Amino acid sequence: MTEALRVVLVDDHPLFRQGLRTLLEDLGVTVLAEAVDGESGVAAVVEHRPDVVFMDLQMPGVSGVEATRRLTDLMPDVKVLVLTMVEDDQAVFAAIQAGALGYLLKGAGQEEISRALASVASGQGVYGPEVARRLRTFFAGGAVASAQPFPSLSDREREVLGLIAEGASNTDIARRLFLSDKTVRNYVSSIFTKLDVSGRSEAIVRAREAGLGR
DSSP states (O other): OOOOOOOEEEEHHHHHHHHHHHHHHHHHHEEEEESSSSSHHHHHHHHHSEEEEEEEESSSSSOOHHHHHHHHHOOOOOOOOEEEESHHHHHHHHHHHHHOSEEEETTHHHHHHHHHHHHHHOOOOEEHHHHHHHHHHHHHHHHHHHHHSSTTTTTHHHHHHHHHHOOHHHHHHHHTTOOOOOHHHHHHHHHHHHHSSHHHHHHHHHHHTTTOOO
Protein backbone atom coordinates (compact mmCIF):
# COMPACT_ATOMS: atom_id res chain seq x y z
CA MET A 1 0.00 0.00 0.00
CA THR A 2 1.29 3.48 -0.90
CA GLU A 3 -1.60 5.71 0.17
CA ALA A 4 -0.13 6.81 3.52
CA LEU A 5 3.43 7.34 2.31
CA ARG A 6 5.20 10.70 2.33
CA VAL A 7 8.01 11.45 -0.12
CA VAL A 8 10.47 14.11 -1.25
CA LEU A 9 11.39 14.46 -4.94
CA VAL A 10 14.97 15.41 -5.88
CA ASP A 11 15.36 16.00 -9.62
CA ASP A 12 16.52 18.96 -11.72
CA HIS A 13 13.97 18.46 -14.52
CA PRO A 14 10.76 20.39 -13.68
CA LEU A 15 8.58 18.58 -16.21
CA PHE A 16 9.65 15.19 -14.92
CA ARG A 17 9.05 16.28 -11.31
CA GLN A 18 5.60 17.49 -12.27
CA GLY A 19 4.76 14.21 -13.98
CA LEU A 20 6.11 12.15 -11.08
CA ARG A 21 4.18 14.25 -8.56
CA THR A 22 0.97 13.71 -10.51
CA LEU A 23 1.61 9.96 -10.73
CA LEU A 24 2.31 9.71 -7.01
CA GLU A 25 -0.64 11.84 -5.97
CA ASP A 26 -2.87 9.61 -8.11
CA LEU A 27 -1.59 6.75 -5.94
CA GLY A 28 -2.51 8.66 -2.78
CA VAL A 29 1.12 9.50 -1.91
CA THR A 30 1.87 12.85 -0.25
CA VAL A 31 4.71 14.84 -1.86
CA LEU A 32 6.18 16.90 0.98
CA ALA A 33 8.74 18.85 -1.03
CA GLU A 34 10.68 19.05 -4.28
CA ALA A 35 14.35 19.90 -4.77
CA VAL A 36 16.37 20.70 -7.89
CA ASP A 37 19.81 19.47 -6.82
CA GLY A 38 21.54 17.30 -4.28
CA GLU A 39 22.33 20.04 -1.78
CA SER A 40 18.78 21.37 -1.55
CA GLY A 41 17.56 17.77 -1.62
CA VAL A 42 19.52 16.89 1.50
CA ALA A 43 18.13 19.99 3.25
CA ALA A 44 14.55 19.11 2.25
CA VAL A 45 14.86 15.53 3.48
CA VAL A 46 16.38 16.60 6.80
CA GLU A 47 13.57 19.13 7.25
CA HIS A 48 10.61 16.97 6.23
CA ARG A 49 11.73 13.45 7.22
CA PRO A 50 9.86 11.62 4.42
CA ASP A 51 9.26 7.90 4.25
CA VAL A 52 11.07 7.66 0.89
CA VAL A 53 13.29 9.97 -1.17
CA PHE A 54 13.07 9.83 -4.97
CA MET A 55 16.59 10.71 -6.12
CA ASP A 56 17.93 11.53 -9.58
CA LEU A 57 21.67 11.01 -10.10
CA GLN A 58 22.84 13.61 -12.61
CA MET A 59 22.12 17.08 -11.22
CA PRO A 60 24.05 20.35 -11.09
CA GLY A 61 26.29 20.87 -8.08
CA VAL A 62 25.95 18.02 -5.60
CA SER A 63 25.11 14.81 -7.47
CA GLY A 64 22.50 12.29 -6.46
CA VAL A 65 25.17 9.81 -5.38
CA GLU A 66 26.83 12.34 -3.08
CA ALA A 67 23.44 13.50 -1.75
CA THR A 68 22.55 9.88 -0.98
CA ARG A 69 25.87 9.40 0.80
CA ARG A 70 25.33 12.54 2.89
CA LEU A 71 21.81 11.51 3.81
CA THR A 72 22.95 8.04 4.81
CA ASP A 73 25.56 9.61 7.10
CA LEU A 74 23.04 12.06 8.59
CA MET A 75 20.05 9.71 8.75
CA PRO A 76 21.09 6.03 8.71
CA ASP A 77 17.46 4.91 8.35
CA VAL A 78 16.79 7.08 5.28
CA LYS A 79 15.23 5.20 2.35
CA VAL A 80 16.42 6.42 -1.05
CA LEU A 81 14.88 5.21 -4.30
CA VAL A 82 16.96 6.26 -7.31
CA LEU A 83 14.91 7.15 -10.37
CA THR A 84 17.21 8.13 -13.21
CA MET A 85 18.03 7.89 -16.91
CA VAL A 86 21.52 6.62 -16.05
CA GLU A 87 21.85 2.84 -16.39
CA ASP A 88 25.57 2.09 -16.65
CA ASP A 89 27.20 -0.26 -14.16
CA GLN A 90 29.31 2.46 -12.56
CA ALA A 91 26.26 4.55 -11.67
CA VAL A 92 24.36 1.55 -10.31
CA PHE A 93 27.19 0.41 -8.05
CA ALA A 94 28.03 3.96 -6.90
CA ALA A 95 24.41 4.60 -5.89
CA ILE A 96 24.12 1.32 -4.03
CA GLN A 97 27.45 1.85 -2.29
CA ALA A 98 26.23 5.31 -1.25
CA GLY A 99 23.22 3.72 0.45
CA ALA A 100 20.37 3.73 -2.10
CA LEU A 101 17.83 1.03 -1.33
CA GLY A 102 16.28 0.96 -4.80
CA TYR A 103 17.23 1.82 -8.38
CA LEU A 104 14.76 2.33 -11.22
CA LEU A 105 15.08 3.82 -14.68
CA LYS A 106 12.85 6.72 -15.65
CA GLY A 107 11.05 4.61 -18.22
CA ALA A 108 9.39 2.66 -15.40
CA GLY A 109 5.59 2.65 -15.45
CA GLN A 110 3.17 3.59 -12.68
CA GLU A 111 2.73 0.03 -11.46
CA GLU A 112 6.47 -0.61 -11.27
CA ILE A 113 7.06 2.68 -9.44
CA SER A 114 4.21 1.92 -7.03
CA ARG A 115 5.63 -1.52 -6.21
CA ALA A 116 9.14 -0.15 -5.81
CA LEU A 117 7.95 2.66 -3.54
CA ALA A 118 6.07 0.26 -1.28
CA SER A 119 9.04 -2.13 -1.13
CA VAL A 120 11.61 0.56 -0.37
CA ALA A 121 9.34 2.12 2.27
CA SER A 122 9.23 -1.26 4.03
CA GLY A 123 13.02 -1.53 3.93
CA GLN A 124 13.34 -3.95 1.01
CA GLY A 125 15.86 -3.41 -1.75
CA VAL A 126 14.31 -3.19 -5.20
CA TYR A 127 15.79 -2.81 -8.67
CA GLY A 128 14.32 -2.61 -12.15
CA PRO A 129 14.73 -5.65 -14.43
CA GLU A 130 17.72 -4.25 -16.34
CA VAL A 131 19.48 -3.09 -13.16
CA ALA A 132 18.84 -6.47 -11.53
CA ARG A 133 20.38 -8.20 -14.56
CA ARG A 134 23.49 -6.04 -14.28
CA LEU A 135 23.83 -6.86 -10.60
CA ARG A 136 23.47 -10.59 -11.23
CA THR A 137 26.13 -10.40 -13.93
CA PHE A 138 28.48 -8.51 -11.64
CA PHE A 139 28.09 -10.80 -8.64
CA ALA A 140 28.36 -13.86 -10.85
CA GLY A 141 32.01 -12.87 -11.18
CA GLY A 142 32.44 -13.98 -7.58
CA ALA A 143 35.45 -13.24 -5.44
CA VAL A 144 37.61 -12.03 -8.32
CA ALA A 145 35.28 -9.13 -9.05
CA SER A 146 34.59 -8.26 -5.42
CA ALA A 147 38.26 -8.39 -4.42
CA GLN A 148 39.11 -5.36 -6.54
CA PRO A 149 38.65 -1.96 -4.93
CA PHE A 150 36.32 0.41 -6.80
CA PRO A 151 34.69 -2.13 -9.14
CA SER A 152 33.23 0.69 -11.23
CA LEU A 153 36.73 1.57 -12.48
CA SER A 154 38.44 -0.13 -15.40
CA ASP A 155 41.81 -1.78 -14.80
CA ARG A 156 43.60 1.18 -16.40
CA GLU A 157 41.61 3.69 -14.34
CA ARG A 158 42.45 1.78 -11.18
CA GLU A 159 46.12 1.87 -12.18
CA VAL A 160 45.94 5.63 -12.71
CA LEU A 161 44.16 6.07 -9.38
CA GLY A 162 46.91 4.10 -7.66
CA LEU A 163 49.50 6.49 -9.07
CA ILE A 164 47.41 9.49 -8.03
CA ALA A 165 47.31 8.03 -4.52
CA GLU A 166 51.11 7.85 -4.60
CA GLY A 167 51.17 11.58 -5.26
CA ALA A 168 52.08 11.40 -8.96
CA SER A 169 51.13 14.35 -11.16
CA ASN A 170 49.38 13.91 -14.50
CA THR A 171 52.71 14.44 -16.24
CA ASP A 172 54.35 11.77 -14.09
CA ILE A 173 51.51 9.35 -14.81
CA ALA A 174 51.74 10.00 -18.55
CA ARG A 175 55.47 9.29 -18.51
CA ARG A 176 55.21 6.14 -16.40
CA LEU A 177 52.32 4.64 -18.37
CA PHE A 178 53.51 5.85 -21.80
CA LEU A 179 50.31 7.82 -22.35
CA SER A 180 49.64 11.30 -23.69
CA ASP A 181 48.84 14.11 -21.24
CA LYS A 182 45.36 14.42 -22.75
CA THR A 183 44.66 10.71 -22.27
CA VAL A 184 45.69 10.93 -18.62
CA ARG A 185 43.47 13.98 -18.12
CA ASN A 186 40.56 12.04 -19.56
CA TYR A 187 41.24 9.10 -17.26
CA VAL A 188 41.49 11.38 -14.23
CA SER A 189 38.22 13.12 -15.11
CA SER A 190 36.47 9.76 -15.54
CA ILE A 191 37.84 8.51 -12.21
CA PHE A 192 36.63 11.60 -10.36
CA THR A 193 33.16 11.18 -11.91
CA LYS A 194 32.89 7.49 -11.08
CA LEU A 195 34.12 7.97 -7.51
CA ASP A 196 31.91 11.06 -7.20
CA VAL A 197 34.75 13.12 -5.72
CA SER A 198 35.34 16.83 -6.17
CA GLY A 199 39.07 16.74 -6.80
CA ARG A 200 42.46 15.12 -6.41
CA SER A 201 42.71 15.40 -2.63
CA GLU A 202 39.41 13.63 -2.05
CA ALA A 203 40.33 10.96 -4.60
CA ILE A 204 43.64 10.33 -2.80
CA VAL A 205 41.86 9.89 0.53
CA ARG A 206 39.36 7.43 -0.97
CA ALA A 207 42.12 5.52 -2.74
CA ARG A 208 44.35 5.23 0.31
CA GLU A 209 41.42 4.10 2.45
CA ALA A 210 41.00 1.27 -0.06
CA GLY A 211 44.67 0.33 0.17
CA LEU A 212 45.95 1.95 -3.02
CA GLY A 213 49.08 4.04 -3.24
CA ARG A 214 50.81 2.54 -0.22
